[in-house]
Amino acid sequence: MLFNSIEFLIFLPLCFILYWFVVNRNLKLQNALILVASYFFYGWWDYRFLGLIAFSTIIDYSLGIAINKSEIKSSKKWLLFISLVVNLSLLGFFKYFNFFIDSWIDAFNSLGYEMQASTLNIILPVGISFYTFQTLSYTIDVYREKLEPSKNLINFAAYVAFFPQLVAGPIERATNLLPQFSKKRIFNEEQAISGINLILWGLFQKVVIADSCAPYVNSIFDTYESMNSLSLILGAVYFAFQIYGDFAGYSNIAIGTARLLGFDLMRNFNYPYFSRDMAEFWRRWHISLSTWFRDYLYIPLGGSRGSKWMQLRNVFIIFMVSGLWHGANWTFVFWGFLHALFFIPILLLDKNRNNLDQVAQGKILPSLKEFFQMTVTFLLACIAWVFFRASNIAEAFQYLKNIITDTGFKIQYLNIERYNIEMLLILFIFIMYEWFHREEEHPFNGRLKWLKIGTVILMLLTLGVYSNHQDFIYFQF
Amino acid sequence: MKIFFKYIYGLLLVLIIGVFILDTVYTAAFHTGFARNKTQYAVQLKESHIDYIFLGSSRVENHIDCELITELTGKSCLNLGLQGSRVNDSASLLQILKDNDISYKKVFYQLDYSVNSDGFSPAFLSSLMPFVNDDNVKINLLSKLELTKSTKLPFLQYATNDKIVGFREVILQYYGKPSRQDLTNGYDGRDGIGVDIKGELPSSIKENNSGILWMQELEPKNLVFFTAPYCKEAINRDLMIKDLKDKYPSVTSFINIFDDKEMYFADCGYLNNKGAKSFTRILTQDLLLN
Numbered sequence: 044m045l046f047n048s049i050e051f052l053i054f055l056p057l058c059f060i061l062y063w064f065v066v067n068r069n070l071k072l073q074n075a076l077i078l079v080a081s082y083f084f085y086g087w088w089d090y091r092f093l094g095l096i097a098f099s100t101i102i103d104y105s106l107g108i109a110i111n112k113s114e115i116k117s118s119k120k121w122l123l124f125i126s127l128v129v130n131l132s133l134l135g136f137f138k139y140f141n142f143f144i145d146s147w148i149d150a151f152n153s154l155g156y157e158m159q160a161s162t163l164n165i166i167l168p169v170g171i172s173f174y175t176f177q178t179l180s181y182t183i184d185v186y187r188e189k190l191e192p193s194k195n196l197i198n199f200a201a202y203v204a205f206f207p208q209l210v211a212g213p214i215e216r217a218t219n220l221l222p223q224f225s226k227k228r229i230f231n232e233e234q235a236i237s238g239i240n241l242i243l244w245g246l247f248q249k250v251v252i253a254d255s256c257a258p259y260v261n262s263i264f265d266t267y268e269s270m271n272s273l274s275l276i277l278g279a280v281y282f283a284f285q286i287y288g289d290f291a292g293y294s295n296i297a298i299g300t301a302r303l304l305g306f307d308l309m310r311n312f313n314y315p316y317f318s319r320d321m322a323e324f325w326r327r328w329h330i331s332l333s334t335w336f337r338d339y340l341y342i343p344l345g346g347s348r349g350s351k352w353m354q355l356r357n358v359f360i361i362f363m364v365s366g367l368w369h370g371a372n373w374t375f376v377f378w379g380f381l382h383a384l385f386f387i388p389i390l391l392l393d394k395n396r397n398n399l400d401q402v403a404q405g406k407i408l409p410s411l412k413e414f415f416q417m418t419v420t421f422l423l424a425c426i427a428w429v430f431f432r433a434s435n436i437a438e439a440f441q442y443l444k445n446i447i448t449d450t451g452f453k454i455q456y457l458n459i460e461r462y463n464i465e466m467l468l469i470l471f472i473f474i475m476y477e478w479f480h481r482e483e484e485h486p487f488n489g490r491l492k493w494l495k496i497g498t499v500i501l502m503l504l505t506l507g508v509y510s511n512h513q514d515f516i517y518f519q520f
Numbered sequence: 521m522k523i524f525f526k527y528i529y530g531l532l533l534v535l536i537i538g539v540f541i542l543d544t545v546y547t548a549a550f551h552t553g554f555a556r557n558k559t560q561y562a563v564q565l566k567e568s569h570i571d572y573i574f575l576g577s578s579r580v581e582n583h584i585d586c587e588l589i590t591e592l593t594g595k596s597c598l599n600l601g602l603q604g605s606r607v608n609d610s611a612s613l614l615q616i617l618k619d620n621d622i623s624y625k626k627v628f629y630q631l632d633y634s635v636n637s638d639g640f641s642p643a644f645l646s647s648l649m650p651f652v653n654d655d656n657v658k659i660n661l662l663s664k665l666e667l668t669k670s671t672k673l674p675f676l677q678y679a680t681n682d683k684i685v686g687f688r689e690v691i692l693q694y695y696g697k698p699s700r701q702d703l704t705n706g707y708d709g710r711d712g713i714g715v716d717i718k719g720e721l722p723s724s725i726k727e728n729n730s731g732i733l734w735m736q737e738l739e740p741k742n743l744v745f746f747t748a749p750y751c752k753e754a755i756n757r758d759l760m761i762k763d764l765k766d767k768y769p770s771v772t773s774f775i776n777i778f779d780d781k782e783m784y785f786a787d788c789g790y791l792n793n794k795g796a797k798s799f800t801r802i803l804t805q806d807l808l809l810n
Binding site: 230239243493500501505507509 | 521523524527528530531534535538539542646675679680681682683684686687688
């Protein structure tokens with residue numbers, strides 16, 4: 044079920060009414076309702092994979108209890124190992140099996156050995172990367188004794204399948220979300236209103252920004268060979284906003300929906316395109332994933348301890364694994380590799396914790412230096428996005444090469460019968476909205492709140508894309 | 521929960537007011553503005569006479585030059601061929617013209633394998649949306665369109681068809697930007713000469729098409745079927761035209777008239793400008809002057 048669908052428009056109020064008016068006096072029933080609703084939400088897409096979530100849930104629930112009960116360090120380790128193998132095997136099979144087979148054959152063929160093998164027709168279960176990481180964080184935290192294992196299967200199953208964030212995150216830590224299932228929930232007006240505001244803002248980001256960018260991006264990337272420099276640059280910029288609007292929009296709707304049910308999820312995006320360097324960008328982009336990798340991969344590898352070489356190695360590992368997490372394609376790995384490259388100067392100069400505050404805090408405009416830093420960071424991100432969007436690495440390099448070699452800066456009329464100026468105007472409005480509210484989680488605050496809400500609703504109605512709405516990009520991950 | 525529900529009511533109020541205002545603004549734009557597509561043009565045509573009306577898909581839009589027909593015959597002509605259209609779209613246009621009291625001598629429909637599919641094209645339905653709630657849209661058209669009751673809801677028909685009748689089109693309507701096509705003629709020729717052209721056609725034709733039946737019901741006497749040329753390389757061409765003639769014996773076929781004129785084709789299914797003009801001359805001679 045998509046957040047921007049009629050089905051969800053019926054499903055959410057129905058859940059809300061049942062949750063707060065029918066089962067509100069009984070925490071167990073509330074959690075059971077969340078579980079049933081979550082399985083229904085997921086099953087609407089493909090009920091066959093419900094078994095996979097249930098299997099993953101039962102395995103990690105049992106292993107969590109077993110790890111906690113075991114008093115021998117080595118058996119705790121073995122139990123954790125089983126959890127890692129089961130979860131990563133499921134992820135590996137459904138997401139990476141064909142990729143590894145293909146890459147293996149390509150590698151052999153490039154060495155001159157003829158090799159043929161058939162791949163399987165595997166359907167990727169939506170959200171598998173998200174809920175696998177969520178269950179992994181649970182067993183690891185139980186093993187590290189940061190968390191008591193859940194003794195209530197319903198609560199644990201509801202935590203794994205919690206519908207607001209099941210298919211595209213934020214990837215919640217068990218330490219944050221699981222205890223919330225055991226606490227009595229009382230309706231909090233302020234929390235619920237902020238949830239509604241986030242849903243509204245998320246819808247705007249998805250339906251107006253991301254879905255409006257999509258046809259431009261498709262048109263430019265599909266015919267990049269005949270596009271001039273300006274169109275190619277705009278194509279990369281549009282994709283930067285498409286993926287941001289798409290994913291930040293989803294996250295905001297997810298967080299808002301959870302708040303309506305009395306849950307607090309972690310923030311996933313914090314105005315990443317206003318970052319002054321790549322380190323800051325990664326503190327603001329897909330925060331739940333980057334902190335997951337930090338806690339469960341980067342720090343165990345040694346993190347920022349050890350020699351510079353070790354630190355660099357760790358940075359390359361986490362960025363490239365993070366790239367691979369996004370999809371079974373070398374383009375994603377290269378995207379991660381590029382981000383690691385962009386990180387090198389920051390790391391070598393020890394500047395990775397330079398910009399911890401919000402840019403131009405308390406000021407209307409940034410300084411020239413800040414503006415320059417933000418522009419450079421955004422351009423670097425755009426270069427990496429070209430690899431993320433392209434079908435293969437060679438195409439991405441050709442795309443970037445054409446930007447430099449074509450040197451045509453005349454506005455082109457695109458084959459979607461649209462002018463660039465239309466999209467640029469929408470993006471300008473969006474950037475202004477974000478800039479003037481960058482210290483808040485959404486723009487609907489202050490004296491002019493209702494004016495802003497009215498404007499956003501009008502823009503949703505007039506500029507939103509409803510006839511050929513796009514799926515959320517991060518569903519494929 | 522009182523404050524929360526008050527907030528929700530506030531949002532709904534803003535939404536409802538917005539929807540009503542926008543519905544009024546959008547509807548006014550499509551009704552008062554210049555026609556920017558053929559559907560709008562047909563809806564706006566009132567109580568006039570056109571001698572020859574051509575209906576069909578892009579194989580009419582790209583092939584029949586009405587200006588040339590007028591030059592050759594001295595009669596008025598209108599090409600209402602629509603790119604990507606289905607037979608029912610053409611029947612709807614004929615229904616609209618009838619309902620608008622447009623008189624004519626003959627209606628021509630270009631018949632090919634498009635009769636194999638029923639229904640309406642999404643683009644045509646989208647272009648019709650601003651007019652489905654008009655008082656003058658006759659009930660027989662609405663019943664054929666099989667529209668859901670949701671079109672009665674304000675603004676919904678604009679939101680769900682935003683690609684054709686969305687905000688961008690409304691702005692262009694108010695701005696008065698003319699259509700890139702001359703709608704009084706309706707012809708849109710293709711450039712270029714096809715190289716190494718190929719094509720494949722279905723070998724059989726469906727017997728009963730709801731759009732054809734609808735057109736025959738609307739115009740039992742003066743409806744003329746013809747088939748425009750396809751390149752000789754098109755696989756199954758002869759089988760298709762044989763079956764087409766069996767199912768629709770009145771069709772006049774021009775399917776092979778340019779078998780020795782490859783330079784007339786932009787691709788297998790479409791003539792270029794030069795080919796289209798030549799075809800228009802032949803068709804005029806065979807069907808209009810003789």
